[in-house]
Amino acid sequence: MAPHPNARGFSAVEIAAGFAILGSLVAVAVPTAVREMHASRLVEPAEGLAAIAQGAVMYATGRSVADAFPHSVGLTPSSPPRGKLQADPPGTWSDPTWRALGFPIPGSGFDFAAGEPHAFAFSFDSVSGAARSTFVGAAHADLDGDGTLSTFEIRGHAVSPAAGGAAVEPGIYVESELE
Numbered sequence: 001m002a003p004h005p006n007a008r009g010f011s012a013v014e015i016a017a018g019f020a021i022l023g024s025l026v027a028v029a030v031p032t033a034v035r036e037m038h039a040s041r042l043v044e045p046a047e048g049l050a051a052i053a054q055g056a057v058m059y060a061t062g063r064s065v066a067d068a069f070p071h072s073v074g075l076t077p078s079s080p081p082r083g084k085l086q087a088d089p090p091g092t093w094s095d096p097t098w099r100a101l102g103f104p105i106p107g108s109g110f111d112f113a114a115g116e117p118h119a120f121a122f123s124f125d126s127v128s129g130a131a132r133s134t135f136v137g138a139a140h141a142d143l144d145g146d147g148t149l150s151t152f153e154i155r156g157h158a159v160s161p162a163a164g165g166a167a168v169e170p171g172i173y174v175e176s177e178l179e
Contacts, residue, residue, distance in 0.1 A: 044120050045139035045152040046172065048103070052124060052137035053154050053168040055101030060133075060158045060166035068133040068158030068166060069126035073097040075140065077121050083145025085117035097124055119143060120152075133158045151175040 010018075060068040073095045077088050093104055093113040101124065104112040112118050120141040127134050139152040153173040158166040 044118055045141070045150075048120065048122055048139055049137050049152060049154040049172060051105050052101055052103050052122065053156055055103055056124075056126075056135050056137070056156055057166045057168060058102075059100055063158075065133055065158050065160055066128050066130050068128070069135045070097040070100040070124070072125045073123060075121045075123045075138075080121040080141045080149065081119055082142045082147075085119055087115045087117045088112055131159065148176060 056069050059070060076095065076098065077086075077092050098104070098113075103122070104114075104116075106114070120139040123138045123140075125136045125138070134155065134157045137154045137156075140149045142149055151174070154168065155173075156166065156168040
């Protein structure tokens with residue numbers, strides 16, 4: 001069969017130009033995709049800890065300093081998922097402290113109690129005192145399954161209403177952000 005008389009192949013210059021354009025697109029798209037992937041890993045702990053802190057401050061409203069925050073609750077689930085998103089069995093989030101804090105957030109993308117898969121395990125630690133009570137909300141994850149945990153913490157305190165009442169301390173403590 002003879003080649004079509006009007007058909008022609010691509011020249012080396014045309015092929016090189018095509019690779020250059022494709023390479024430029026990949027050079028722009030890959031770092032953006034990686035940056036977005038890392039940012040998405042930080043949404044769960046940041047929004048989860050913000051919800052815990054907001055719940056703690058709301059719980060403290062109208063309470064004495066010594067009773068400002070609910071009791072401590074350990075890591076929930078008891079160990080963070082290893083390198084993957086995981087849904088929890090029913091009842092995992094039934095501790096009265098989680099209910100008092102309104103966490104996880106019903107009807108949101110972070111409703112772990114309704115079977116929403118997640119990468120982080122959360123804890124709430126409170127220390128009560130007559131003049132000052134404190135809390136630490138923490139999120140832990142093993143994002144790549146290697147046994148090293150990423151840790152995020154938010155802190156808050158309650159003092160007498162005359163001295164400022166309940167408040168969240170600025171910033172989030174982060175250790176091994178992307179382990």
